[in-house]
Amino acid sequence: MADPVNEVYLADRRFDRVLIANRGEIAERIQRACRELGLKTVAICSEADRQASYGKTADSFLCIGPSNAAGSYLNQDAILLAAHLIGAGAIHPGYGFLSENAAFSEAVEKAGIAFIGPEAPSIATMGDKIAAKRAMILAGVPCVPGPDTALPDDTASVERIAREIGYPVIIKAAGGGGGRGMRVVHEAEQLHQAIALTREEARQAFGSAALYVEKFLQHPHHIEIQVLCDIHDNAVWLGHRDCSMQRRHQKVVEEAPAPGISADMIGPVGLACVEACRQIGYRGVGTFEFLYENGAFYFIEMNTRLQVEHPVTEMTSGIDIVRAQIMVAQGLPLEMRQDEVECAGHSFECRINAEDPESFLPSAGMISDLALPEGQGIRVDTHIHAGYRVSPYYDSLIAKLIVHAPTRADAMAKMREALSATRIEGISTNLPLLRALFEDEGFARGETDIHYLEQWLRQRRGQ
């Protein structure tokens, strides 16, 4: 949409105080970006997070509810009340919690507060996987073979659709995402039971029984494209990432750029993503997720928020994504054009989780001592410190270790060194697992698909 943005609207969007509606490392990260922009910050917390370090450095710090996230970080009314009380002009949702909640985006904007993220209709479209796929096909973004409509009820039609796509196929819930609400079908005989089960799960978990069917790819890589859009019809993509190293659909290591993918191959896909953003009037930062197999890209979903792994793109592009996100929320035009975006070197991110490296049982509790790596090309995004008590109420991510070096091999060496210099005492972490992974030859060759880590773990257990 190219309609002129009037001055009154722009003046309305300016803000000088941001409420950060999140916790942990991302609350710390967002606060840093706000301070650099000269904005005042409002930190919020649940009862479990009263000791948070970012609370002490924020201009205001409010406890908005009980430890249980439903009463605090997911409590829209409490967050809006806190914003009004302190006079925040904007709310940054971070990731997780309310970040992809269309109703929250709408409620915030209706309250006269800027939502640092896309408008509600964009979030709603991308949250409905069938609607998202339709929007992508319209914009020329390559999608996984399969119809952009919900599965019909009559069995003959469903059988015909699956046969046309070719087995194996995957049945997915339209309201799902992030690896939930899906089932692989290898042959026609399994089709009807798989549909019945997935439909029931979808009804219960997502409140919608709508399903769709796609070709199931056997050995894909998970590739993402980061986009950044302002409200003046400018949109850019900031390069690509590989997030194939996953366990139970949870990313463990991410890197930029994706190994084995040339600029010629990814270029047209990046431009198609930018075009899709223009067509849907997208605002802010976003990520297009693709499966990549045998030289082809297939769109799977769009995340309409800042992502955990955004730092690898910041390291290679040199662009502060959170700063840019806040600036476009203020109505400012992007500071760069596409031809000014240049990615250099290679970056890795390790997610350090409070969990047992063998059993993956979560390990909450007190961090008795801590040593974090430092040096050129090393970045640690975290909220923990010696004496910090890791809460059992939230997810297990406690730190992100990020490195940047001229080549992939250099970056791997730097990560090995950074991991060996990292020490977290008092709780279990996945550090031993990460160290072993960075010694793995298959990973070093950059040939790892989305099943690699699970297979690697099974082999290790078998030894």
Next chain:
Amino acid sequence: MDLSKIKTLIDFVGRSNVTELTVTEKDVSVRIFRAAHPAVPIAPAQVSTGTTSSRAQDDRDASGVAQAMTVTVKAPIFGILHRAPAPGQEPFVKIGDMVEEGQTLFIIEAMKVFNKIAAPRAGRIKQLTDVDGGEVETGAMLAEIA
């Protein structure tokens, strides 16, 4: 029931293929069982290193007698203790309930992972923690089964 009679019963269980024997005479009950496999009271969805009550650990080598002993179920991890499958529902167990080995007694939630805490052996719930929906430290007493 005198000691010699108990000893006879133990010998019987030891020689036979019987894994468990309960004999009641007047007001006295004696329960004899073979602890061939150590009880693993935690059965989360994922593989668990598990924690056992201290008594269950002790019994591992003593493949023999456990007479009216009390097993303490302790929290294997730090987390949020739930006594019911979902808010507003009936608790898994109450004081005085008889439980089967492997029956779910609690759920400990930690970082979005829900770990089922199961009874290490059959018996009657003699004591229960007061905590419900709050945090429990590793090793905290959750229940006693007699």
